[in-house]
Amino acid sequence: QVDETLRQTYAQLEDQINYQGSQINELGMVFENPNLQAQRENLNELQ
Known part of the structure; x- marks a missing residue:
């Protein structure tokens, strides 16, 4: 049990x-890839 x-x-x-x-x-x-971070920020602005 x-x-x-x-x-x-x-x-x-x-x-x-x-x-x-x-x-x-x-x-x-995300930290290692600045491009990914920029893309994510762009997405956040669009929302």
């Missing part, structure tokens, strides 16, 4: 960490 709860909690944490990791990677790409 405890094992199962731990396993589920671990799986949920893993999902959250993976999700946050992908967001951080996206941010990193």
Whole structure:
């Protein structure tokens, strides 16, 4: 019972960490690529 709860909690944490990791990677790409940042700013102005 405890094992199962731990396993589920671990799986949920893993999902959250993976999700946050992908967001951080996206941010990193924006910082490394000024063109991408300029495009994103243009999009924001259009909205």
